[in-house]
Amino acid sequence: MQADPKGVLTGTHFMDGDHACCEGALAAGARFAAGYPITPSTEVVERFATRIPTVGGTFIQMEDELAASIAIAGAAWAGVKAFTVTSGPGFSLMMEHIGYAAMTETPAVFVNVQRGGPSTGLPTLPAQSDMMQARWGSHGDYEVIAVCPSSPQECFDLTIKAFNLAEEYRTPVMVMMDEVVGHMTERVVIPPAEEIEITPRRHTHKPPEEFRLFDTGPDLVPEMVYAGEGYKFHVTGVTHDERGYPVITPQAQDRLVRRICEKIRIAADKITMIEEADTEDADVVVVSYGITSRVAQRAIDLAKERGAKVGKLRLLTAWPFPDKEIARLAAKVKALVVPEINLGQMVREVERAAGGRCKVIPVSHAGGSVHRPETILEVILGAAR
Amino acid sequence: MSEGLCTLTTIENNPVEQFLRTDRLPHIWCSGCGIGTTVNCFAQALIDSKAEINKTVVVSGIGCTGRVAGHVLLDSFHTTHGRAIPFATGMKLANPSLNVVVYSGDGDLFAIGGNHIMHAARRNIDLKVICVNNFTYAMTGGQTAPTTPLGANTSTASYGNYDEPFNIPHLMDAVGAVYVARWTTFHVKQLERSMTELLKKKGFGFIEILSPCPVLFQRRNKLGDSVETMKFYKQHCKIKNGAPTSEVGILPGEDITIGTFVNRERPDYIAQMRRHLSGQLGEKFVNEGVPACCA
Numbered sequence: 001m002q003a004d005p006k007g008v009l010t011g012t013h014f015m016d017g018d019h020a021c022c023e024g025a026l027a028a029g030a031r032f033a034a035g036y037p038i039t040p041s042t043e044v045v046e047r048f049a050t051r052i053p054t055v056g057g058t059f060i061q062m063e064d065e066l067a068a069s070i071a072i073a074g075a076a077w078a079g080v081k082a083f084t085v086t087s088g089p090g091f092s093l094m095m096e097h098i099g100y101a102a103m104t105e106t107p108a109v110f111v112n113v114q115r116g117g118p119s120t121g122l123p124t125l126p127a128q129s130d131m132m133q134a135r136w137g138s139h140g141d142y143e144v145i146a147v148c149p150s151s152p153q154e155c156f157d158l159t160i161k162a163f164n165l166a167e168e169y170r171t172p173v174m175v176m177m178d179e180v181v182g183h184m185t186e187r188v189v190i191p192p193a194e195e196i197e198i199t200p201r202r203h204t205h206k207p208p209e210e211f212r213l214f215d216t217g218p219d220l221v222p223e224m225v226y227a228g229e230g231y232k233f234h235v236t237g238v239t240h241d242e243r244g245y246p247v248i249t250p251q252a253q254d255r256l257v258r259r260i261c262e263k264i265r266i267a268a269d270k271i272t273m274i275e276e277a278d279t280e281d282a283d284v285v286v287v288s289y290g291i292t293s294r295v296a297q298r299a300i301d302l303a304k305e306r307g308a309k310v311g312k313l314r315l316l317t318a319w320p321f322p323d324k325e326i327a328r329l330a331a332k333v334k335a336l337v338v339p340e341i342n343l344g345q346m347v348r349e350v351e352r353a354a355g356g357r358c359k360v361i362p363v364s365h366a367g368g369s370v371h372r373p374e375t376i377l378e379v380i381l382g383a384a385r
Numbered sequence: 386m387s388e389g390l391c392t393l394t395t396i397e398n399n400p401v402e403q404f405l406r407t408d409r410l411p412h413i414w415c416s417g418c419g420i421g422t423t424v425n426c427f428a429q430a431l432i433d434s435k436a437e438i439n440k441t442v443v444v445s446g447i448g449c450t451g452r453v454a455g456h457v458l459l460d461s462f463h464t465t466h467g468r469a470i471p472f473a474t475g476m477k478l479a480n481p482s483l484n485v486v487v488y489s490g491d492g493d494l495f496a497i498g499g500n501h502i503m504h505a506a507r508r509n510i511d512l513k514v515i516c517v518n519n520f521t522y523a524m525t526g527g528q529t530a531p532t533t534p535l536g537a538n539t540s541t542a543s544y545g546n547y548d549e550p551f552n553i554p555h556l557m558d559a560v561g562a563v564y565v566a567r568w569t570t571f572h573v574k575q576l577e578r579s580m581t582e583l584l585k586k587k588g589f590g591f592i593e594i595l596s597p598c599p600v601l602f603q604r605r606n607k608l609g610d611s612v613e614t615m616k617f618y619k620q621h622c623k624i625k626n627g628a629p630t631s632e633v634g635i636l637p638g639e640d641i642t643i644g645t646f647v648n649r650e651r652p653d654y655i656a657q658m659r660r661h662l663s664g665q666l667g668e669k670f671v672n673e674g675v676p677a678c679c680a
Contacts, residue, residue, distance in 0.1 A: 032479050053662045056671035058478045063504040067471035074475030227460040228483050230439040236463035
């Protein structure tokens with residue numbers, strides 16, 4: 001379906017990534033946000049708080065990130081598209097409700113404008129060191145979806161995508177920005193509402209007597225109802241059966257947890273988004289995401305000037321991880337070079353997917369700035385030799 | 386049988402059965418536990434208050450009382466430990482036409498969830514909060530709660546509790562709740578009436594219900610069984626409506642004050658928000674009230 005024009009600020013703007021993310025959420029149909037102030041993400045909800053009274057919806061500044069991250073689940077089950085935004089320690093506090101959203105199959109978007117950690121770390125400076133936390137931060141087995149914008153324009157586009165994926169798969173979706181992408185100002189083009197494709201909620205057409213809350217078809221994704229519609233349904237974070245009732249057995253656990261993982265795994269090819277260039281005859285491919293892919297592009301251009309055969313693979317989705325694409329490239333290149341602003345997170349996934357078929361070389365630093373292009377360039381040239 | 390000795394009246398169903406998920410019976414509560422009694426009173430209050438059943442939602446946290454959500458035949462949400470209040474806050478703000486009840490225990494609402502209940506009361510979110518206080522963490526085996534009386538024995542205070550408990554009604558009064566009452570599972574008629582008042586009251590309302598946990602609190606503290614506890618409640622609970630909440634703390638060896646302590650008016654969060662934003666923004670303020678998807 002098309003976006004509701006009330007939330008769409010059509011036009012060409014000069015806007016930072018945080019604000020573009022907020023506009024993406026509004027365009028996607030978010031009508032509820034709960035937040036707690038934390039640098040460098042606060043601008044997203046500041047803008048939402050200013051915009052939403054004239055669009056129709058609610059912003060509430062909660063008492064902490066635990067509260068913010070479950071208030072959105074309450075709003076989602078009331079029938080509204082909802083999201084929360086945080087950074088650093090706030091993301092740690094939200095882990096409990098990323099797990100709750102996964103277990104209860106609540107569509108919800110969690111934006112994380114990454115800053116240096118651990119703990120308070122570098123409140124005002126960038127990092128990409130929450131990538132594994134995004135995947136594994138809550139206890140138990142589950143799958144998530146995470147997108148990684150590299151520009152304000154992508155903060156807009158991929159936030160819409162995040163909401164659509166959350167509805168399609170009924171799962172928490174993370175928008176993994178970073179301080180630089182959040183605070184850099186660039187041109188952002190917001191198209192007319194009728195050109196923005198929105199995934200509506202999977203609301204059931206079944207009457208209450210025929211409806212069971214967690215029955216699914218072949219895509220393994222259940223239909224949803226809202227509080228107040230007369231279905232008298234029950235939602236719990238306890239392992240449950242198709243009615244939503246608690247069942248504490250190994251069989252029920254396997255059935256439920258396997259399904260909530262499988263519904264993402266069987267759709268991984270459809271969810272995965274990458275950008276690939278010059279990989280056909282490449283000796284080296286640079287695998288990167290977020291702000292680091294912008295710096296990597298400069299390094300790739302410089303390497304090409306020096307005659308190296310270098311391609312790029314940019315991850316627009318970090319999770320699910322593009323195993324097949326990495327395996328395909330690993331079979332034909334000398335090396336995959338993986339720059340990221342952490343001491344080695346996604347590079348482990350690249351190593352796993354490459355399966356020893358080529359060298360995998362990390363280019364890492366602990367955060368606080370983006371890479372210097374020359375640092376990546378040196379590694380590319382070394383690997384190409 | 387001779388005529389006139391007795392007249393038996395039979396009814397098809399228990400009047401509260403319509404509010405129970407009978408397909409989930411038996412429930413998980415121990416015999417002698419007071420939680421079921423409170424659910425019975427709640428069901429009666431739903432009838433008495435003429436609550437719109439399809440619009441009434443129960444939100445629980447984790448613990449024995451947290452399982453109420455799983456047993457009432459209403460839209461019901463069993464959330465995470467301590468977070469029933471912020472979940473309910475999100476739900477109420479997203480769809481103000483819902484009648485949102487939070488039903489949870491003393492540990493869930495006042496230890497791990499203490500920060501949230503304070504802020505929801507301050508904001509005067511229109512939630513009806515029912516807290517069953519059994520003075521202990523029962524689900525996990527009887528540990529010290531923020532309500533455990535001084536001197537009481539728990540599994541984490543085997544030499545007796547020296548950790549000062551909350552005076553819950555005083556706390557709720559201080560942070561702005563518009564309705565604050567305390568009853569026990571012995572005072573079922575008063576509790577029913579109080580729950581009926583709570584369901585009709587606009588704003589953040591709160592009832593504390595003292596309840597026996599015969600297995601983990603009463604037994605460990607040699608307080609007898611639940612019948613003994615009912616006798617204790619009967620003898621030692623003094624109804625004092627309007628009592629200053631600063632004077633209703635539960636002290637070892639002293640009578641317990643029960644009653645409706647606070648019943649006042651204050652604009653709720655949504656009313657404040659709407660009034661303020663329409664004043665500031667005039668016609669630009671879009672106030673749809675109920676989300677389009679649910680209208």
